[in-house]
Amino acid sequence: MSEGAAELLGNPYGAVSYEKLREPCRAFVDKSAFIKELDDASAPRYPILLRPRLFGKSAFVQMLKCFYDLSYKDRYDELFSGTDIYQENLAGRNTYHVIDFDFSGVSGDDKDTLTDSFIVAIKRGITDFRSRYPDFVFNPTEADKITPSCFISSFLRAYMLYPAKKSLYVMIDEYDTFAERRIFQGAEQFQAFSGAFEFIRDFYAVLKAGTVNSVGKIFITGVSSLSLDSLTSGFNIARNVTSRAYFNDYAGFTETELAKLIPELLDIKQLGVSADEIIARMKTAYGGYRFSLEAEHTVLNSAMCLYYLGKMSRAGEFLPPEDYPAPATNHDDLKLQQLLDLAEDGLADEVIDTCLSGDRFLLKKLAENINLNKDARYNRLQLLSMLYYFGYLTIDKKLPHTGRLALKIPNLFMSKVFARCTAEIRLKPSRVFTDADLDISALQDVRDDISSFAASCTEFLSGIFTNQVLTHMSETAINLTLYTKLDSMNEVFAEMQKSLRVAGDGEKYADLVITVNEGKDNECIYLIELKYAAKNEATEARIQSLVNESRDQVLKYSSALEFRGRLVKPYAMVFAGSDCVYCG
Structure with missing residues (x-):
């Protein structure tokens, strides 16, 4: 030592x-x-x-x-x-x-x-x-x-x-x-x-x-x-x-428990971050679980926390928790797809659309006696209950007027699981998705003018939504669709909702991070912040407001610690429906 x-x-x-x-x-x-x-x-x-x-x-x-x-x-x-x-x-x-x-x-x-x-x-x-x-x-x-x-x-x-x-x-x-x-x-x-x-x-x-x-x-x-x-x-x-x-807390870790645990496992001084900062990052990635309506706080997945803390201890430097899920979670994507496959017709689409819209799942109560000896496929109550039991959803709150229960996706890790599942179920099987191309030549040439890329995004997204490959249009849906297409292209390395540390501003999440010419002298990172307005809401004032908001955000993100010493080009992209109406 x-x-x-x-x-x-x-x-x-x-x-x-x-x-x-x-x-x-x-x-x-x-x-x-x-x-x-x-x-x-x-x-x-x-x-x-x-x-x-x-x-x-x-x-x-x-x-x-x-x-x-x-x-x-x-x-x-x-x-x-x-x-x-x-x-x-x-x-x-x-x-x-x-x-x-x-x-x-x-x-x-x-x-x-x-x-x-x-x-x-x-x-x-x-x-x-x-x-x-x-x-x-x-x-x-x-x-x-x-x-x-x-x-x-x-x-x-x-x-x-x-x-x-x-x-x-x-x-x-x-x-x-x-x-x-x-x-x-x-x-x-x-x-x-x-x-x-x-x-x-x-x-x-x-x-x-x-x-x-x-x-x-x-x-x-x-x-x-x-x-x-x-x-x-x-x-x-x-x-x-x-x-x-x-x-509620009998299993998993509370923030109080982690505050005691982290200094026992990590040299905080060496890492240069506080236990509170680490907890905040882990809570976003692995936390958010509530197992009782009356519970005062949420808990984090304990195995995920311990695995990540072990990785960081061995590395001797701060690591983004969302990049280090425990190996036992490797099959979570497939299991989610299988659960959705077991549902009655139309329920998988409802789950996907609710996730893409950022809404909660509402039900009267959780099912406690699900008998597959009697039921060939899950009905809505059974499916949502199973998603809860397996940790894909968690309790949000009880609605005061109707008494119904609200479930939500608990954390960033599970959000990405749902996103990847959506890509596998909806996007990748579609010829509209596979046959279309994105023009990334401007990115590969490290140009400042990437209007050709923006135009190809409009054409690509128009095909996706016109042909109802995805039926719910939102910022999340656009971000996921573009990321999934970019991720399928060998010429670039794409990341979605990448966690960034911005000095004086805490943890932020970049919509799209596209690395081109990786490992070469002309390597470049295109940092993109997406904004969306429905066509019927896309007034000139609304678009300008989204432009200003996204430009402010992406400029802040470009100063993140993760980008130090690297060539970064920040861009705001604003969509009215599937049309990219601003890129700059």
């Missing part, structure tokens, strides 16, 4: 084990306060906690295991000293026997392989239990291990005979992962495979029966409520507490 360098802690990205998270050399975000609510006598005994992927659900389950399980009693001070729950001294701590099942790795192409994979996960949980309680006698026969329900039933029978028997707490992590894989293959595939899920329903039926004399509590985590009905039919004792305001 160099002289004067900050002493940093290890980044917990990817860590699930609570024991490892509590190692002295590792940064730690304390979520233990939520145990008190779960432990309260009035709390549901079989709670279900849903969140999108990468929010830290598994780590939360492991914390519960360490808190409740008797085998960790001698390590309570080591694992919980200094946490919020430690001072509560709850009577239930380290009082129960805990068995936990991780179903995140369960998969299979048919009933037999899926059953075998499920049994392996159960066996892994039982093996872990026996390692903590060597005196527990469990000698299942081969017949006991034929099905998951037989396996768990034989375990519960053995537990009833266990001399040290107390109350058994069951923890099930990622209960719906294997169903999720089928969901994205289509409703027909899910329904065709639903018969194979019968053994899963039998498994939960055994657990329900066990609550009579051995099972004290069951904690379940997952992503969506689709499988609560499709998979666990008959397990009607569970209660979804996801939307309760108290649990």
Whole structure:
């Protein structure tokens, strides 16, 4: 470590084990306060906690295991000293026997392989239990291990005979992962495979029966409520507490948590930026999630934050967060397309048009029992609910007069996912889009007069909207269409909504950044700020106002730190409908 360098802690990205998270050399975000609510006598005994992927659900389950399980009693001070729950001294701590099942790795192409994979996960949980309680006698026969329900039933029978028997707490992590894989293959595939899920329903039926004399509590985590009905039919004792305001922050990071975490992971002084500045950038890129109407603040995707902070720590310099999404998000674009493909006719178009217009999605409430065994395709309520559960949308607010719920895209990362999905569904399959050309010769020649480029944009956009490749015209739609076309051209490198740091003005986003002649002596960046007015609103005064606004903005953006030492040509482009009426 160099002289004067900050002493940093290890980044917990990817860590699930609570024991490892509590190692002295590792940064730690304390979520233990939520145990008190779960432990309260009035709390549901079989709670279900849903969140999108990468929010830290598994780590939360492991914390519960360490808190409740008797085998960790001698390590309570080591694992919980200094946490919020430690001072509560709850009577239930380290009082129960805990068995936990991780179903995140369960998969299979048919009933037999899926059953075998499920049994392996159960066996892994039982093996872990026996390692903590060597005196527990469990000698299942081969017949006991034929099905998951037989396996768990034989375990519960053995537990009833266990001399040290107390109350058994069951923890099930990622209960719906294997169903999720089928969901994205289509409703027909899910329904065709639903018969194979019968053994899963039998498994939960055994657990329900066990609550009579051995099972004290069951904690379940997952992503969506689709499988609560499709998979666990008959397990009607569970209660979804996801939307309760108290649990809004149980997974993900709050800004307060990040303010403590960032100086533990980054040498702020070396980077030359404050923790508040980093949080503001991350919030725009990865944040904005609200999981309860009554929640006072939003949270950020924790895995995305940790991955990005790790990247920045290794680089030793500030990096734009939107350029460093966690690798686990690589398939988010495809999954969104697949969800839209599962919707009833016309709903995908509604979603795309709403996104392009910047509007919110309005519905009466979220669907909590989506059963694809009954429904061939998602209706509007089901589709929007699934987009919410998977993190593509989040709660905005409740409308005061009608009581309807408003959903919105939470952040820049998801906005770009929707944009890329729109490009794949609407633009790229169209011959109107693929056959048209943009004249970039003026850009390649590094000219100041790029009117030929502007004229080609008008012709190109006219074809797109006249032929209804996109039906909703807006600034976002124009920006996306031009970016997608430029991105398909090898001669240029195009970026859309590029994050910029403007001295004295904070973070800004450039509509289009087009780099030509990359790596050559005549490399140049064309920085373009787009403005749009509908044809019926495009008065001379309105156009002049947009020209002035866009010119002021693009001149500021051209001074961004990212452009230091580079040739940048700033331009304002104003559109009246699809016509570029100003470029300069």
